[in-house]
Amino acid sequence: MGYTIGEVASKMRVSAYTLRYYDKEGLLPFVDRNKSGNRDFKESDFEWLAVITCLKNSGMPVKKIKQFVDWSMEGDTTLQQRLEVFEKHKKAVIDKITELNKHMEKIDYKIWYYQKAIDAGSEAIHSQQPCILAED
Amino acid sequence: MGYTIGEVASKMRVSAYTLRYYDKEGLLPFVDRNKSGNRDFKESDFEWLAVITCLKNSGMPVKKIKQFVDWSMEGDTTLQQRLEVFEKHKKAVIDKITELNKHMEKIDYKIWYYQKAIDAGSEAIHSQQPCILAED
DNA sequence: ATACAACTTAGAGTAAACTCTAAGTCAAAG
DNA sequence: CTTTGACTTAGAGTTTACTCTAAGTTGTAT
Incomplete structure (x- = not known):
């Protein structure tokens, strides 16, 4: 049992809208779903969110962050x-x-x-x- | 003879579009016009533009800058x-x-x-x- | 005289980052 | 059972700050 989008939203002090927007933009490909199709955030996803928040709040646009996330998913070649x-x-x-x-x-x-x-x-x-x- | 919008734009390293946008938003009420209706920037306007650029580039939204400009025009009561x-x-x-x-x-x-x-x-x-x- | 460049305006278009709405699903409480 | 609340999606709407277009004017150079 992980965390719902609402729990993550209040923990990270962003709106659930924003998290869904990030997901839609491809920033959260690592987030699992439970059997009802709801997002099921793991403990380790918070480190991902911390990195994304760091990059965004220090001025990196969402598209560049997506490039970084994409590369991260590709593994050691990147x-x-x-x-x-x-x-x-x-x-x-x-x-x-x-x-x-x-x-x-x-x-x-x-x-x-x-x-x-x-x-x-x-x-x-x-x-x-x-x-x-x-x-x- | 002052400066045209194009001269000011290249000196301040912004586009003439941006200067017209600022004017439209009420940020440049101090800029004169010549007899053909063209903007005629004075030497002293550069100090104004420097303050506006400082506020904008340090994160103040245009509407707040306008409030400040409006107060400046009102004189010593503000x-x-x-x-x-x-x-x-x-x-x-x-x-x-x-x-x-x-x-x-x-x-x-x-x-x-x-x-x-x-x-x-x-x-x-x-x-x-x-x-x-x-x-x- | 006429072409050209640079100016003018109103208003439309763009991009980024949300922010919300509508319609629907699902699990738990009464 | 049915209501409640939190989730889901697609897609529309908002805000900010430009950025550009179209149509028109003006001053200088040939």
Whole structure:
């Protein structure tokens, strides 16, 4: 006795709709069915779902994840391709983190900008020439 | 004489379609028109576009960016709201970076996993019980 | 004068990732 | 027995963010 789609959905904090969509897209070929035709998730399927969720939430599109799952099902002949999937994706994630850190600098500047403006009572403080019209 | 939409598009590395879409969605109310009705971007519009691009590429949806632009146009009465936009967004970006770093751990594990499997010639190496059946 | 390139608009089309509906099946509870 | 709740499917609908098309205008070059 494994887990129903509803149990897996709440454990993984996704909707059952999403799991069925992933299955329809070919991301879950490893999930068994019981004699009534219902999906019957095994303990080991959670590791699969964790990998799929990792790839998806780090920005990999469903079609690329399917390619990886397909290769996984083919067995040892695709080990090199699967390694490359993760090596390339690692680069993509590093690039994304780098980009987000760059944006953080601008966001921090804007926070400073608006705090200064609120202190001064007006955004106009920022259009002032430096060292001119300074008032105490 | 400012910049045409095509010039701005290539400078900002987005398509002119995208800029027109942003304008249609109300993200560019500050862009002037010349006497023929064409958009006439000023130097100062690039700073606006930089902020919009920063927010979009760090994950803010177009509708939220529009809210921020609308508040900006209202003037000093909305300084507090605008500060909160950036403060909340900063938290969201930090959360995203944290999440990506967490995913990186799994990606690195998978790279190690596939390198070991390739060395061994088979993924089966990873299903072996530790310290059992070791052969030299 | 006329061709060409780049602009304009409204609105249609696309892609991704869900999200839901309708109609039906099935096992357990009352 | 029959109701209830959770599952099944195919397929339609939604949202976001573009992306493009069609028809038309404008400014410059030959």
